[in-house]
Amino acid sequence: MTQVTIDEALKNAVVRLSAAQSDSPSLDAAVLLCHVLDKPRSYLLTWPDRALTEEQLASFDSLISQRSEGQPIAYIVGEREFWSLPLNVSKSTLIPRPDTERLVEVSLELLGTNSGNVLDLGTGTGAIALAIASERSNVNVWGVDLQPEAVELASKNAKKLAISNAKFLCGSWFEPMKQFIDEKFQLIVSNPPYIDEADPHLLQGDVRFEPVTALVADENGLADIRHIASEAKLYLLPKGWVAFEHGYDQGQPVREILSELGYQNITTEKDYAGNDRVSFGQLEK
Structure with missing residues (x-):
């Protein structure tokens, strides 16, 4: 399986969320990936080329799907x-x-x-x-x-x-x-x-x-x-x-x-x- 980096995952997610008419696709994608990785926003900026594991990518994909359906970010991450x-x-x-x-x-x-x-x-x-x-x-x-x-x-x-x-x-x-x-x-x-x-x-x-x-x-x-x-x-x-x-x-x-x-x-x-x-x-x- 081809590895997907943090930067690539974010870009793909922004495209999906934009198509779903999210008001803040970049922010939504960042918040959800931070939740998956259990890392602060600065981590995404510091390590854009770091590859995601299959488990991390699958979890992120699931969360992006929920957000694309309109589910509020707060309900998705629980906080x-x-x-x-x-x-x-x-x-x-x-x-x-x-x-x-x-x-x-x-x-x-x-x-x-x-x-x-x-x-x-x-x-x-x-x-x-x-x-x-x-x-x-x-x-x-x-x-x-x-x-x-x-x-x-x-x-x-x-x-x-x-x-x-x-x-x-x-x-x-x-x-x-x-x-x-x-x-x-x-x-x-x-x-x-x-x-x-x-x-x-x-x-x-x-x-x-x-x-x-x-x-x-x-x-x-x-x-x-x-x-x-x-x-x-x-x-x-x-x-x-x-x-x-x-x-x-x-x-x-x-x-x-x-x-x-x-x-x-x-x-x-x-x-x-x-x-x-x-x-x-x-x-x-």
């Missing part, structure tokens, strides 16, 4: 970095995205240096909860998710990252917290389902492969935000905050929901692309 934390991901959870880091930034600003409790609803991989916990060792973070697989995954991520001030519970929104009725929160944060079921983006890109229950909500995508904002008032400390990630066109309706429910100091922050992305409000008393 995605978020807030500089390497998180394990699975098809039972959303893939953590850079836009969500704005929600973490806002959360940290709202918390300041105070100690206390934070609740992350719909935690998925635990990305938001673990990012906050990693930055605030004096804060106890609780993460809740409806899917047992997600709770198990988030717990494993916490253990892998040696983050001890975050714990995860299974249930629907606030339901698991009823057993901890005395716990009150300085901040309740959520990246809930907020996409309308008729949104054409559900048929595009990585979203096609992500769990629809973590994406779609009734009332034009606002039902879960409304529910959380309403129930949060029972669990927040006086002057506590509730903060949401939402769609680029939902800033105004989310602010209206918070206003109707009596929250104060309501604000919307933009993501790095200049779109409305995070809205929050403060419990008056």
Whole structure:
């Protein structure tokens, strides 16, 4: 069998991924080959003429085929970095995205240096909860998710990252917290389902492969935000905050929901692309 070098394998993969209309064929190919070789990106640049073994080539070919079919890179390699934390991901959870880091930034600003409790609803991989916990060792973070697989995954991520001030519970929104009725929160944060079921983006890109229950909500995508904002008032400390990630066109309706429910100091922050992305409000008393 003719040996194939790293450089040749990458070039062939880029051709296949380009034909499959990947948005980033060169990057995709490099990430997948690094995964197969268990080497950093610099290795590919340093040793372009190194030959791949038959096993490595077969594994790489399989991964390129999966990516050509549209499978998200994060699901293929089982990991995605978020807030500089390497998180394990699975098809039972959303893939953590850079836009969500704005929600973490806002959360940290709202918390300041105070100690206390934070609740992350719909935690998925635990990305938001673990990012906050990693930055605030004096804060106890609780993460809740409806899917047992997600709770198990988030717990494993916490253990892998040696983050001890975050714990995860299974249930629907606030339901698991009823057993901890005395716990009150300085901040309740959520990246809930907020996409309308008729949104054409559900048929595009990585979203096609992500769990629809973590994406779609009734009332034009606002039902879960409304529910959380309403129930949060029972669990927040006086002057506590509730903060949401939402769609680029939902800033105004989310602010209206918070206003109707009596929250104060309501604000919307933009993501790095200049779109409305995070809205929050403060419990008056």
